[in-house]
Amino acid sequence: MITTLTSNFVDSDGPGSGSRQGSGDGSGPGPGRGSGPGGDGYRPGNGVTSPRLVREVKPAYTGEAMRARIQGTVRLQAIVLPDGSVGTMKIIRSLDHAFGLDDEALKSVSQWRFQPGTLAGRAVPVLIEVELAFTLR
Numbered sequence: 503m504i505t506t507l508t509s510n511f512v513d514s515d516g517p518g519s520g521s522r523q524g525s526g527d528g529s530g531p532g533p534g535r536g537s538g539p540g541g542d543g544y545r546p547g548n549g550v551t552s553p554r555l556v557r558e559v560k561p562a563y564t565g566e567a568m569r570a571r572i573q574g575t576v577r578l579q580a581i582v583l584p585d586g587s588v589g590t591m592k593i594i595r596s597l598d599h600a601f602g603l604d605d606e607a608l609k610s611v612s613q614w615r616f617q618p619g620t621l622a623g624r625a626v627p628v629l630i631e632v633e634l635a636f637t638l639r
Contacts, residue, residue, distance in 0.1 A: 543581045543627035546619065553582040553616035553628050561610035561634055567601035568638065574598075576607040576634045584625035586616045597636065607634045 546552040577595035580588050588611055597603050611632055619628030 543629045544619065544621060545629055550621045550626065550628060551619050553586070553619040553630060555614065556586070556617055557613075557615040559610045559613040561603070561606040561636075563636060563638075564602040564606060567598060567603050567636070570601055571638060572598050572601050572603060573637050574635070576604055576636070578607060578611065578632050578634075580611055580630055580632060581627050582616045582618055582630055583627050584618050586618045586625075588612050588614055588616075589627065594631070603636055607632075610634070 544550045574597045575595065576593065576597045578591055578593050580591040583589045591608055591611060593604055593608070597607075611634070618625040620626060
């Protein structure tokens with residue numbers, strides 16, 4: 503049995519509709535006061551550049567998922583932090599809770615590294631979407 507794992511960093515440099523700026527205390531994402539990004543970080547567009555993937559770690563295909571012949575795509579959102587690491591993540595389209603593929607997707611993306619997105623030349627937290635495809639052949 504051959505296992506294929508593919509990932510797709512969904513890069514959207516479209517025009518966007520704002521930078522999702524909310525209140526924030528300091529430079530990190532979250533609620534508060536000031537000019538920092540809100541809980542979702544900035545979205546690419548309107549002067550915000552997309553992060554660029556520089557190190558990808560492929561997810562593992564669990565033995566249980568292989569035996570159950572689970573195939574499909576996990577889609578998640580993540581915040582790329584100003585240091586290029588991955589912060590908060592959430593699954594927006596689940597593939598599998600029972601056999602561990604959702605967890606493997608989160609675990610692998612947490613190890614990814616990026617050249618961070620910027621606004622006015624300054625690294626800022628940016629919201630991205632990632633698709634990870636699990637395929638058995």
